[in-house]
Amino acid sequence: MLNLSFSFYPIFVRSAQAEDMGNISIMLNRDLSNSNVVERKSISINKLRLRFIENYISDDDFFLKIQYENEIIGIIKGRINFDNSSVWISMFYIEKDYRKRGIGKCVYSEVEKILHSEYMIDHISVSITLTEYEEFMFWHNLGFSINRIVNNFYDYYDEKLPMIILNKKLNIAIHKYN
Numbered sequence: 001m002l003n004l005s006f007s008f009y010p011i012f013v014r015s016a017q018a019e020d021m022g023n024i025s026i027m028l029n030r031d032l033s034n035s036n037v038v039e040r041k042s043i044s045i046n047k048l049r050l051r052f053i054e055n056y057i058s059d060d061d062f063f064l065k066i067q068y069e070n071e072i073i074g075i076i077k078g079r080i081n082f083d084n085s086s087v088w089i090s091m092f093y094i095e096k097d098y099r100k101r102g103i104g105k106c107v108y109s110e111v112e113k114i115l116h117s118e119y120m121i122d123h124i125s126v127s128i129t130l131t132e133y134e135e136f137m138f139w140h141n142l143g144f145s146i147n148r149i150v151n152n153f154y155d156y157y158d159e160k161l162p163m164i165i166l167n168k169k170l171n172i173a174i175h176k177y178n
Contacts, residue, residue: 015064063076089125126166136164
């Protein structure tokens with residue numbers, strides 16, 4: 001598990017702990033129509049704990065809680081692939097009442113900066129569904145573009161939804177030495 005942490009008061013971002021899973025589950029399920037969680041149905045505490053355990057199995061995973069003062073208001077979970085210097089963000093969620101305040105942009109930007117500078121990551125991918133215009137615009141405004149569309153990927157109750165994979169190539173600074 002990668003242990004990332006940073007803050008910009010009153011926001012604190014730290015690795016989630018096992019004891020956080022109950023509060024994270026409650027937060028995620030408060031708004032079942034949220035558009036920032038890849039899985040659209042209610043997320044059970046058991047499923048969330050399995051996602052959390054993945055972090056202990058893999059040294060390349062991160063699962064971060066986003067706190068406003070002491071309240072958990074979001075999460076970001078991802079995995080680094082060191083073979084191709086990339087990251088897949090599998091979950092990114094900011095509670096509805098905290099959106100449109102720049103928190104998500106600041107959190108993502110800091111995670112990107114850390115991944116690029118400390119882990120030499122040069123591209124990041126995330127997936128959304130076709131119905132998520134606000135989320136698409138969030139990622140688009142951060143420099144992501146559509147890489148591909150996979151039809152009928154998600155089961156959303158009785159509906160099949162496509163998965164849109166968005167990618168961002170990070171700027172790579174080239175240092176010249178004389």
